[in-house]
Amino acid sequence: MSLVEISGLNVGYVRHRHIQPAVTGLDLTVGQGEVVAIVGESGSGKTTTGNALIGLLPSNGRITAGSILVDGVQTARANERTLRRLRGSTIGLIPQDPMVGLNPTKRIGAQIAEAVKLRGIGGPAVPRQVLDHLAQAGVPEPELRARQYPHELSGGLRQRVLIAIALAGRPKLIIADEPTSALDVTVQKRILDHLGGLVREQGISLLIITHDLAVAADRADRVVVMRQGRKVDEGDPATILTAPREGYTRQLIAAAPRLAHHGQLQAHFDVRDEPAPDPILTLTGVGKTFAVDDPRRGRRGFNALEDVSVTVPRGRTHALVGESGCGKTTTLRIALGLESATTGSVVLDGTEISGLSWRGMRPLRRKAQLVHQDPFATLDPKFTVRQSVTEPLVSFRIGDRRSREARARDLLDQVALPAAYLDRLPAELSGGQRQRVAIARALALEPRLLLLDEPVSALDVLVQEQILRLLADLQQRLGLSYLFVSHDLSVVAEIAHTVSVMNAGRVVEQGPVAQVFSDPRSTYTRELIDAVPGRRAAA
């Protein structure tokens, strides 16, 4: 008998006295020591399945039919007592976002100790086991970390702590819900490697829930593809990738650049032999220093950027890639004049902007506009689409009511949204639609340059694909230039002409994407490329 046997499972959420189905007729098994991945977009029911398994559905979630057997115990419609006995000791959970998965007011050690004590361990054995679990999860200096608070740890370390908590219950099954989506690629690779090793060593079954088919294909023994609450495809990774039964699976493969090109990161544009057009934005020798006032280590200087030189040619896309904390967002803020550089010069469309006052900067703001990472936070929830899109025009006193209305319709048309959306509020739009509105707003002032800060990383793969296509199309039609910040090399390969790879506040490599990605000269770039998931597909 398998460790997990789900059959005919229906789960729904109660909304306005009706049950909206989230999972329909799901059959799924996870064997002893097996690694299974559920792949799907947001709303596919993958997370609901995981929550139902561990009995942690939100209060409006209902299991309406079917059965879930975990280690021989029925958990569908089981009472809290039965579920509590399973949680931690039979099923462990590694939650989605390590940045918010730990209690901010409790020390790391205490949070792991809770899980250890639930096993009936007491006394001096508790701290010893806490340190053991931390070390097992690959946390360096466990004694120090146990005494720290979550916010003092990086995202990668916090995810390792969450793994330690899951391990501390000695479970037979670990559910990992998007365990690394919030992390950098190299950290993601290291953590997934480590987790994979641990479960194999200890014979734990692993259920990975992910939106990323490449991650699933790299890590799992068996891949299950879900869409709109139903299982649409299932099989071992090689079969899924080479002979997908469903059109939907094929779409997912096509949207994962590395899978589509047999494990290669293939640049979409090759500008190796073309002369670069004259630049719209040039950063030369830019440096930025912060003073850090650490209560324990005293005051010290910290160089966020050192001697960064970046050029964005007209009509092209220059990408800044690197891991979190490498300085790419600071570079972007300096390019936009939101932050001033400590040293160096910034020239936007022929004008030196470093040292300009807020007032002096204002006319230049029309030339460069920003699109944010999070489409859910970038729009004012109380503004209709019309208000959001026309706000820049109102702010610069351009046109009257009627011409602004016409412009708003134009702009929506440019980002392929129907004019009927003008009266909608952000809450009525999907993530992809919101990002389209954000792009329309950025285009309102007819800028020459768009600064795009991770514009697709919060979106589902298929939606990512659509937004990238829209951006490429806009660039061609309007002659726009982009400075594109991303941590995702596969996205960069798709949209950018040239790239700067950043690490610890410095540019380590620069050049056409086609050259840098196929023949990286720095070891850091090579490490980044190796960490992009989807390599197993090549084999």
Next chain:
Amino acid sequence: MIRYLVGRVVQAAAVLWAAFTLTFAILYLLPSNPMQLQLAAAGIQEDSLTPEQYAAMKHRFGLDESIAAQYWHHLTGVLHGDFGDSLTQQVPVTDLIGARIGPTLLLSVCAAVVSLVAGSALAYLATFVRRNPVRIVLTRLPALGASFPQFFIALFLIQFLSFQLGWLPATGTQGAQSLIMPVLTISVVTSSVLAQVLIKSFDQTLSQPYVVTARAKGLSRTAVHLKHAFRNAALPAMTILGVIVGLTVTSSIVVETVFTREGVGKLAQEAVLAQDVPVVLAVVTLAATVFVTVNLIVDLLYPLLDPRISHTPEVVPV
């Protein structure tokens, strides 16, 4: 950290000074004749005085100085703990307040403690209970409590507990029994305000991913609620604590008047009616001091309760 402390203390002092100055300005703009009040209190007929005598009296009371000089006089006096003499009763204001502060302090402290306990308990229950009707009633209760005027609650309590049941004395300052109804009157409102903030905060905290992590460990709901949710939920509510303690002090004016308790609140009410400017000035300054002190304490406690403030290095551009 030292800079943070000094900054907070300086800020508190500035607020106090501003409160004093504003009160002084308002009181001296009032259409009143302090000489008349002084003379009436001393039992002297204004008509019986010669202009020379009148001027001499005016000089004695310090009322012949310019307003700026009077302000300076008062301010330096206050810094030395001297609020001058009451206009209507010929005693130092500090003595008057000293005699009345005991019952008010007792009332405020009791009301603050009861509000804290009752508000937290209500919020805890309202978010812990899973049965829907009970939950709805509990979460709506604070809105009801916060919207009753205090004099209404006081009159209701007197009518019910004193006149009908005869359990408690309707008025007076004597004994613990006389404290019960005034404390109840104040805490119905303040505990409701606290509960409202806490319930909202609890709801937000309980939807945080780390609560899921805690439950996935196998912890019981009680343990999750107490060990994980409570402290995090209490943090945003801390800021309202200063307001609540302040409310218990200012509420004493209404409550002491209704229950005829001999406290500072009643003194303030009497002083306002009699236009006894030095007393009013002193009471307002005292209330401001309590407000500022409590808020200062909250500000200083906050970093101790939230490690994200005390354990985070400060980053500033050079």
